[in-house]
Amino acid sequence: xxxxxxxxGTGGRRPxxxxxxxxxxxxxxxxxxxxxHCGSLHATDAKQAIQMARDVYTRRNEGVSIWVVPSNxxxxxxxxxxxxxxxxxxxxxxxxxxxxxxxxxxxxx
Amino acid sequence: MYTQSMDTDPETRNPVAKVSAVGRPEEQRFQATVxxxxxxxxxxxxxxxYRKTLLRQISQHAHSEIIGMFxxxxxxxxxxxxxxxxxxxxxxxxxxxxxxxxxxxxxxLGQSRDEMMAALHSGRAKYSSIFNYPTLTWADVGMxxxxxxxxxxxxxxxxxxxxxxxxxxxxxxxxxxxxxxxxQGFDIMLSLSKGTAxxxxxxxxxxxxxxxxxxxxxGPPDADSVHSGQxxxxxxxxxxxxxxxxxxxxxxVPQAELLGLRIPDEKLKWNTQTGHYDFGPIDWDDxxxxxxxxxxxxxxxxxxxxxAYEEGQWVRDAAMAYAVKRKARQHKEAA
Numbered sequence: 001x002x003x004x005x006x007x008x009g010t011g012g013r014r015p016x017x018x019x020x021x022x023x024x025x026x027x028x029x030x031x032x033x034x035x036x037h038c039g040s041l042h043a044t045d046a047k048q049a050i051q052m053a054r055d056v057y058t059r060r061n062e063g064v065s066i067w068v069v070p071s072n073x074x075x076x077x078x079x080x081x082x083x084x085x086x087x088x089x090x091x092x093x094x095x096x097x098x099x100x101x102x103x104x105x106x107x108x109x
Numbered sequence: 110m111y112t113q114s115m116d117t118d119p120e121t122r123n124p125v126a127k128v129s130a131v132g133r134p135e136e137q138r139f140q141a142t143v144x145x146x147x148x149x150x151x152x153x154x155x156x157x158x159y160r161k162t163l164l165r166q167i168s169q170h171a172h173s174e175i176i177g178m179f180x181x182x183x184x185x186x187x188x189x190x191x192x193x194x195x196x197x198x199x200x201x202x203x204x205x206x207x208x209x210x211x212x213x214x215x216x217x218l219g220q221s222r223d224e225m226m227a228a229l230h231s232g233r234a235k236y237s238s239i240f241n242y243p244t245l246t247w248a249d250v251g252m253x254x255x256x257x258x259x260x261x262x263x264x265x266x267x268x269x270x271x272x273x274x275x276x277x278x279x280x281x282x283x284x285x286x287x288x289x290x291x292x293q294g295f296d297i298m299l300s301l302s303k304g305t306a307x308x309x310x311x312x313x314x315x316x317x318x319x320x321x322x323x324x325x326x327x328g329p330p331d332a333d334s335v336h337s338g339q340x341x342x343x344x345x346x347x348x349x350x351x352x353x354x355x356x357x358x359x360x361x362v363p364q365a366e367l368l369g370l371r372i373p374d375e376k377l378k379w380n381t382q383t384g385h386y387d388f389g390p391i392d393w394d395d396x397x398x399x400x401x402x403x404x405x406x407x408x409x410x411x412x413x414x415x416x417a418y419e420e421g422q423w424v425r426d427a428a429m430a431y432a433v434k435r436k437a438r439q440h441k442e443a444a
Contacts, residue, residue, distance in 0.1 A: 018429055019223045022216070039279070040213045042222060044432035056209050059202070060286070079152045 022071040023049040025056075027063035035067050043068075143344050148274040151217035159343055163273050164218045166345065171211035172229045173237035176410050178204045180244040181253060189247060196293050197250065203290065207283050214275040230415050238396065239326050241404030248301055248315035254294015256323045256361070262287050263357045264327065272344040295364065302368040309369070316365070317373045324388075325396040327354040358386050 020042035026035040038057050043049035049068040057063065077085055093099050102109060135154045142149065149155055178201050185201065188194035212222055228234035239257055244250060265287065268280040301312040328334060328350040340346035358377075365372050376389035398404065 019221060020425065020429060038282075039210055039275075040216065041209060044428045045435065048428070048432070055202075056206050059199075059206065076152065079150065080154065 020044050023053075023068045024071050024074060025049075025053040026067040026069070027053075027057055028065035029063055031064060035065065038062075040071060140342075143272045143342075146270075146344075147272075148277065149272050150274045158339070159345075160218050162340065162343070163276065163345060164215055164220055167211055167215040167218070167276055167279075168220070168225045168228070169235050169237075171208045171215060171225070172234055173240065174204050174208035174211060175229070176236045176240045176414060178208075179410050179413050180240055180242075180406075181250055183244055184247065184250045187247070188250075193297070200254070200290055200293060203286050207286070210279040210282055211276075214273075214279040217275045226418065230411070230418060232402070232411060235400065237326065238399040238404060239322055240410055241399050241407045242318070242322055243406050245318075246311050246315055248298070248311045249319070251294045251297030251301065251312070252315045252319045254290050254292075255298050255364075256294070256319055257326070258287055258290040258294060259361065260323050260326045260357050262291060263353050263360075267347040267353075270344075270347060298368050298370075302370065312368070313370055316370050320373050321391060321395075322399075324354060324358070324391055325393070327351075327357065329393065329396075355385055358388055362386055 021044070022040055023043055023046075024040050025038050027038050028035045041049065041052050041056055043052050046068055050066055053066045053068055058066070089095060136156060139149070139153075139155060139159075149159075181197060181201050181204070185194060185197050188197050212225060215225060216222060225234070229236070244253070262284065265280055265284050269277055269284055271277045271280065298312055301308045331337065331349045331351045334350050337346060337349060341349075362372060362377070374389045376387060378387050380387045399407070402408075
């Protein structure tokens with residue numbers, strides 16, 4: 001016990017040393033499906049993050065596999081440049097199968 | 110559980126002034142997305158007041174889940190059977206989970222978990238006033254599930270369509286689990302209502318205490334609800350306090366009848382013209398007293414929360430120190 005605590009002072013209460021790092025959680029709900037982002041949590045390391053993700057995000061069979069990724073390791077595209085960057089390619093309609101007309105004789109393709 | 114539809118932040122209590130003129134192009138684009146039932150995601154542009162409103166609402170909601178564990182947690186060691194004990198533990202664990210989903214959603218708006226904790230522990234942040242009432246009997250545990258969680262479901266279902274993506278997604282997960290909470294509460298009430306005269310009396314006494322505070326959970330009447338206009342425009346709040354309250358009463362009265370319990374409202378009466386129940390006046394002075402810190406358990410709840418947090422500090426510190434040390438060792442071995 002520090003001197004300050006012995007004296008009953010509250011001034012000795014340290015500011016929080018360090019918030020536990022933030023992790024993003026991805027869950028595969030069943031075999032055959034992709035892992036899907038479901039939220040985040042704080043944990044000291046990857047192993048603990050996996051255990052906590054199990055307790056927080058899969059209490060009712062929501063998942064068969066869990067990924068955790070440090071949030072600061074994710075690089076994301078800029079939402080402000082969404083329109084320019086993720087171009088819908090509306091001018092390239094030939095990329096879609098409906099662009100091509102088939103003779104009636106071809107029933108399925 | 111458990112948002113409470115109220116605005117206790119004086120800064121945003123003047124919605125008329127805050128309704129933006131919708132001038133700038135990014136603001137127009139934002140409102141157009143919201144109007145078209147689109148979602149706003151964390152890194153999208155959003156008005157500062159939208160961000161602040163959501164941050165306050167989501168963090169209050171998260172705090173309510175966390176504080177909400179206390180009135181029920183008190184009964185885990187006193188549950189009347191192993192079955193009830195196992196159910197209650199699972200239920201309280203869910204509440205912790207709901208708090209974590211919501212803190213996670215709130216953090217996407219740019220406030221750290223520590224800041225939110227500090228706001229709760231200092232008393233600056235609010236949580237649902239319903240948890241400032243005591244759980245004196247086992248029937249109160251049933252009442253929290255049946256009525257408090259029942260009221261929460263009414264409130265939370267429209268929030269699943271909230272314009273802010275992370276909040277909406279968290280609410281979908283919460284709502285899926287909430288239904289178990291309400292049913293386990295109703296199941297407790299059902300057992301008591303089929304029990305001895307003493308058990309029935311316990312159920313009735315509990316309903317007498319909880320009914321009015323639960324109705325107040327929906328927040329002040331629409332006429333006095335200051336921030337509803339802006340929140341509706343932003344599609345954060347989609348159904349008004351009074352509408353939700355009416356819906357809850359209409360759904361709950363037949364359930365009480367089935368339990369053979371009397372709702373403590375002399376004015377409660379089915380209105381054939383409106384197709385709804387009429388009900389008596391709510392004591393809003395009591396509501397505001399409790400919101401402003403003078404409820405039966407405000408101090409106790411906050412003190413219990415602060416104590417738990419402080420007593421867990423060394424565990425959090427030790428876990429962090431261990432992780433840092435292990436990482437350093439791994440680096441050394443790799444070098």
